[in-house]
Amino acid sequence: MNADYNQPLGGNEMPRFGGIATMMRLPLAPDARGLGACFVGVPLDIGTSNRSGTRYGPRQIRAESALLRPYNMATRAAPFDSFQVADIGDVAINTFNLADSIGRIESAYDHIVAEGCRPITLGGDHTIALPILRAMRRRHGPVGLVHVDAHADVNDTMFGERIAHGTPFRRAVEEGLLDGSRVVQIGLRGTGYTAEDFDWCRQQGFRVVQVEECWHRSLQPLMEQVRGQLGEGPVYLSFDIDGIDPAYAPGTGTPEIGGLTVPQALEIIRGTWGLDIVGADIVEVSPPYDPHGNTALLAANLAFEMLCVLPGVKRR
Numbered sequence: 001m002n003a004d005y006n007q008p009l010g011g012n013e014m015p016r017f018g019g020i021a022t023m024m025r026l027p028l029a030p031d032a033r034g035l036g037a038c039f040v041g042v043p044l045d046i047g048t049s050n051r052s053g054t055r056y057g058p059r060q061i062r063a064e065s066a067l068l069r070p071y072n073m074a075t076r077a078a079p080f081d082s083f084q085v086a087d088i089g090d091v092a093i094n095t096f097n098l099a100d101s102i103g104r105i106e107s108a109y110d111h112i113v114a115e116g117c118r119p120i121t122l123g124g125d126h127t128i129a130l131p132i133l134r135a136m137r138r139r140h141g142p143v144g145l146v147h148v149d150a151h152a153d154v155n156d157t158m159f160g161e162r163i164a165h166g167t168p169f170r171r172a173v174e175e176g177l178l179d180g181s182r183v184v185q186i187g188l189r190g191t192g193y194t195a196e197d198f199d200w201c202r203q204q205g206f207r208v209v210q211v212e213e214c215w216h217r218s219l220q221p222l223m224e225q226v227r228g229q230l231g232e233g234p235v236y237l238s239f240d241i242d243g244i245d246p247a248y249a250p251g252t253g254t255p256e257i258g259g260l261t262v263p264q265a266l267e268i269i270r271g272t273w274g275l276d277i278v279g280a281d282i283v284e285v286s287p288p289y290d291p292h293g294n295t296a297l298l299a300a301n302l303a304f305e306m307l308c309v310l311p312g313v314k315r316r
Contacts, residue, residue, distance in 0.1 A: 001070075002081040008070050016066045022087040023122070024065045024304065029086035032117035036083025037310055039303065040112065040119050041090035042105055045286075046098050047127030047165040049158055051253040053286035057296070058090055058122040060287040065300035075270060076315045077308035085307065088112075102131045102163060109135035113279070120306050122299070123283030125253070126153055129238050130168040132279065133177040140234040140278055144182030145169075146226065148268055149240035150189055150256040152201050152208075165284070173204050180205035182230045186222075186268060187211050187243040190256040211258055219264050223271025230275055237272060237280035237306060239265075241299055249298055251290025262298065269305040280306040 001007060009025035022028050023039035032038050041058025048054060070080045079085060091108045093101040109132050112119045121132065126149075136143050147153075147169065154170040156162075163171065172178050188198055189211035201208050207229060209222065242252040245259030260268075285299045307313070 005080055005082075005084050006086055007080050008068070019066075021059070021062045021066070023062050024068050024070075026085060026087045029088050032088055032112040032115040032119070034084055035086055035088075035115065035117045036312065037079070037085050037118045037120060037307060038112065039087045039122060040108070041122045042093065042124035042128045043090055044093050044101055044124040044128055046095065046101065047163070048125045048253050049164060049166060051286060051289060053288040054123060054125045054253065054284055056287045057124055057285035057299070060293065060296040061122045061282070061285060061299045061303065062087070064293050064297040065304070067297065068300060068304050071316065072305070072308045075273070075308060077313050078316045079307045079310070079313045081316070082312055082314045098127070098163065102127070105131035106134050110138065113139040118277065118310050119279045120303055121279070121281035121283075122303060123281055123285065125165040126168055126240055126283045127163060127165045128283065129281060130163065130171050132281065133168075133172050133236060134175070136234070136236055136278060137175075137177045142176055142179040143278065144179055144230045144233055144235040145184070146230070146235060146237045146268070146272055147183065147185045148187050148238070148243040148260070148265070149185065150187060150242045150259060151240070151254065152185060152188055152198055154200055179233065182233060182235070183207070184226050184229065185209065187214065187260045189258055211260065214260060214264060219267040220271060223268060226271065227274055233276065234278045235272070235275045237269070237277055239269070239280070239282050239302060240284045241282060241295060242284055244298070249295045251286050251295030252284045253286050254284070265302060266305060269302060269309060273309045277306075277310050282306070
């Protein structure tokens with residue numbers, strides 16, 4: 001343990017059911033200054049098309065994260081011995097205005113990345129990826145993307161609206177936020193409005209890995225290929241919890257059967273080790289649809305795994 005850096009509050013210092021509910025019971029910081037990485041919540045669900053409730057995602061994920069400990073026993077990653085990490089709270093979105101909320105998120109992430117901090121975001125619906133990627137573009141240029149999801153999220157419009165949780169990556173391409181040759185989408189599945197729904201992604205140069213390619217197999221070989229494709233440039237990791245089968249993650253707004261397993265989710269995130277991950281998110285956790293908290297517990301673990309693959313993390 002490195003005494004120079006913040007450490008999660010241990011279960012022998014405060015019972016895990018007690019204390020303030022920050023992510024992993026880390027100190028709460030007012031902003032990203034001096035941090036190598038941060039956890040930040042974006043409690044947005046006014047971009048949702050089906051079941052709302054993701055506004056409660058960040059709070060529930062933080063509550064379930066009390067079960068987590070600071071060392072990754074599988075990968076031996078020691079993020080809290082590597083750089084300063086804190087929870088910087090939530091972006092104060094405008095509950096009544098999606099466009100204003102997008103602007104608020106963009107501004108918040110401009111400040112985070114300007115400090116050289118790598119944010120791990122607790123969503124919130126997937127609309128939030130667009131303003132985050134805008135901030136990433138201003139800092140890093142067009143980024144590569146590892147996108148785990150049941151849905152491609154490249155709709156042109158939804159009920160005539162150009163910005164919603166099903167459109168962020170269409171807008172990201174149009175705005176030059178992504179390097180299309182360095183984008184991989186994993187877990188896409190379900191029914192579509194046309195038989196060509198995923199073809200638009202391929203036309204942009206994306207690698208599309210539909211879920212049927214993942215069934216009954218380890219994804220370690222796939223991630224070796226992904227690392228080769230994405231190379232040395234900046235990469236953003238965006239993980240929609242509905243990429244995982246609803247048997248494991250029922251608490252989400254648009255569940256689709258036949259999804260990824262939890263071990264496969266871990267293989268994907270751990271498989272990004274060595275890439276220049278500049279930020280990550282876990283989105284679409286909707287606690288009202290999972291009264292036992294299993295979906296938020298899974299999301300908390302995945303957020304920790306994201307922290308463990310950031311550049312500069314030591315392995316003990």
